[in-house]
Amino acid sequence: MRTALPTIIFLLTLALVAPVPAGAAWWGGGDAQRDLDLESGYDANTVITASGLVTAMVIDEAKPQARFEMATGEEVWVVILGPRKYWTENGVALKVGDRVTVRGSKAQGKDGVVYLLAQCLTDESSGAEVALRNESGRPYWAGNGAGNRLGRNGSRSGPLRQQSPGRVGGGRMGR
C-alpha cells in the first residue's frame, strides 16, 4: 500500500486540477473573439463615433490585426485598425495617452470585450486622420484600387443607405 500511496496522491491532485485547464479550453480563452470577423467584418447598423484615450497599443506577432485599447469613460474598448502590415505601412503613429476619435462598427466578442472595427480615426493630439474603410465599410486593404486613404480630410460621400443582406464585400447588414 505504501508504494500505491504516491500514485493515489497524484490521481487525487489530477482530479482537483484537471477541470481548471479543461474549463479554460472549453471557453477558448485564447481566442475568445473568434466569432467576430475582425478582418473584413462591418455592419452599418452598429456604426458609432466614440472618443477616448489610448491606453495600450497592440501591434505584435500574436495578433493578425493591429489594435489599440481605448478608454471611453468607464469602459475600455478594443479598436481594430486592420491587418498589422497594412497599419504599419499606412497608419499613424499613435501612442499611449493620445486622445482619439474613432468612427466604426461596434461589436461584442464572446469574451465580453467591445470591439470597434474602425472606419476612420482622428488623433486629436496630432491632428492626424486616417481612413481605413470606405463609407460602406469595405476595408481599403481589401484592394479594388481603393488605395491608401490617409490624410487630414477623409472624404465622405453623402448619407449612407442600408445594404442588402448577403452583399459581398465590406459593410454588411444583419443577416
Place this chain on the structure above:
Amino acid sequence: MRRLLVALLTISFALVLTGGLSWFAVRNYRAAAPLAEENLRGLALTLAGAMESLAARDTSLTSLNSLVSPEVAYSALITGQGKILFHTNADLTGSVVGDARHLPVVREGTMREGRVRLGTGETVYEFQAPFHFAGEVSVLRLALHTWRAEAVMRRARQGQMVIFSLLAVGWLMGGGIVLLLHRQAVQQRLADRQHELARLGEVGAVLAHEVRNPLAGIKGYGQLLVERFPAGREHDFAGLIVSEAVRLEGLVDDILLYTRGAPENLATVNLAAVALPILTLLAPQAEELGARISCDLPDDLAVCGQEEGLRRVLLNLLTNALQASPENGVVTLAARRAGKWVELTVADQGGGIPAEMRAELFLPFRTSKARGSGLGLAICKKIIDGGGGSIRAEAAPGGGALLRVVLPAA
C-alpha cells in the same frame, strides 16, 4: 462471494452517482438557456416601453438617443413601408431598411424575437415589437448584445464541464486504484508464496539433517535384514521396511528440490537427446501397465533450460500419463517450434483432469493418488517457471489429459 458483492455494490453506487450528477449537470445547463432568453426579453421590453414613452413626448425622436445602454447593439424605428424613422446610427435615419423582417410584426401586430448575425460576425438578440407613433403602427427593432445575459449559460456550461471532468477523473482514478489494489494483491500473493517457500526450505533443511540420516540407517538395516532372513514372512517385512524407506527418501528429495532456488546456468538442451533415455527407462513400466509411448520429437529441436530439470519434467509428466492410461492406451509425447518458443505436449487417453482441479494441479501437496507426495507437478512448474516457460493442463482432443509446456527456444 463477499468481495464480488462489495465490488458490485461499489460499481452500482458509482454508476448511480455518475448518472445523478450527469442528469443534474445537463438539466442545469438546459434550464439556463430559457433564463438567458428571459433576461434579454425583459431588457428589450423595458427599453421598448421607455422608448415609446419618450417618443410620445418628443415626436422628433431625438430624445431616443438619450437612451443609452451598453447592451444595445443598435435600435431602429421602422415604418410599415420600411422607412427608418430613427436609428442609433444617425446616418441611416431616413433610409429604407434593407430587409423584410419587420413585415410580419406589422402584419400580425405581435412582437417577434430571435437571433440575428450581424455583418461584424456577432450574433445578437433581435427584438421587434409594434410601436405606436404619430398615430401609426411602426416597428421598433432592438438588437441586444447577449454576452452579459448569457453569463448564466456560461456558468451552467462551466459547471457541467467541471462535473463531467470530475466524473471522468473519478472513474479514471477509481480504475487506477482498482488496478493498484489488484497489483498489490498479486504482489502480496507472490510475497506469501516466497514466504511459504522459505519456510518449506527451512523444513527441507531440517528434513535433510534430521530425517535423511536416520532414514539411511533404517534403510541400511532393512537391507541387512532382507539379506539375513530366508524367504518367508520376516523377509517380506524387511523388504517393506526398505521400500518405504526408499519412498520416504524420494519424498525428502522432492521437498529439497522444490524448496531449492531457481535454476541457474541455463544452457541449450536438445530435447530429443534428453527424452530418448527417459523413454527407454520408462519402457518396462509402460509394458507392465499395458500402455505405449508414442514420440514425435524433431531431432534438432533445442530449448534454453537446465538439462537435469528438463529430464525431471519429462520423467514426471510421462510417468503420470502412463499411470493415468487405460489398458492399451497410448501416451503421446510431441514437440514443435512456435516462433521464439518450443511447445511440448504430453497427452494420455485416461480419464482426464476435471476443470475445477486444473487450477490447483500445480500447487504442492495436491494429489489424487493414494501414495503420491503431491510434489511432482509442483516441481515441474517450478523448474519450467524458472526457465522462463509455462505449463498448463488441458483436455486432450481424444479425451484424457494434455499437459502443454512452453519453453524458450534455444
